[in-house]
Amino acid sequence: MQIRRVVAGNDASGKTVFLSDDVVPYTHVYEHLRGQAHARIWHSHTTPTTTPPAEEPTSENGPILPEPGGTTFIIVQYAPDSVAFADDFDGAAAGGEFADKLPDLAASMDPAAPGIHTTRTVDLGLILNGEIWLELGGGEEKKLERGDTVVQIAGRHAWRNKSDHPATVAFVLAGASDPASTR
Template sequence: MNRAIAVRIPRRVVTGIKDGKSVFVSDGPTANAHVYDAVPGHLTSVVYATAAKPVLPQDHAEQAPPQIMVTPEPGATKVMIVVFPPDSVFATVDHKAAFEEQAIHIPGLIQAFEPDAPGMHTTDTVDYDIVLDGEIWLELDDGAETLLQQGDVVVQCGTRHAWRNKGERPATMCFVLIGAERKS
């Protein structure tokens, strides 16, 4: 784990049912969280995943183990917490090493990123994107941008986009990815 810039691993609390009563199934650090050595201050964490048709009560097995495919199948969901260091950090990293590390920890998602357009990517998902802390810019494929601040929500409908942290401190976001089918 990179200790050059302290990044908090998200706490995850999961509830369930035992003997007909609500119980805490787990409470602790997210199992699928990674602080990147190649990108100081960058964290990705797949907090939880559901099937396209989840069944209740949920299985008590780990729903988002490390190296799970991040991009969900149609109807399935993934919830992620991502800490974006300032763009000035991304500008100084070894991009090959960063890609190799991200390929291990965010499979499926990292392959959606375009090598010739840093940060730009498209997924077959509808995403609910919530700024938890800091501020970040959302850039679309035509260059249009909008500044997002703490508490702002974006509904990302399978469009080509990039997240840009033009500030001097990290930005933390929550992403709820819902797998979708793209019409051709």
């Protein structure tokens, strides 16, 4: 998965310039889940500023889930569900690889319900290709296809690819506050 990232912003004099134009530095093609990949495009752990970051804002194995006010831009290619049902699938190896590359997201998973997770984020998604199903914690599902958008607000959910081909979704995750914690 090779994705170009162009970053524009203001230099020290206030002039708008291209700060970088290169391949996204942190992508991962999963070895133990054929067809699965992700590209970490941008990450602001807390509220972003208009000052360009002094260093790369993404990391290979760091947090993906932003704190309240923060954002993450990630592109995920989902393997077909059938890959996980293949005779040669090693669930422990796939889970370990996932936990290594996206540790905070892996920690949000429900061990009793594969793929189901809850995050304190508002997820804005655009299906770039293929089809993907959004499954809610109660079992309801909606099929999303290329060009469809989704807003998923901190609910218990999973992404399911019931097709025979990978599906690619671009997400912006916005760190949300819990209204109960602000009282």
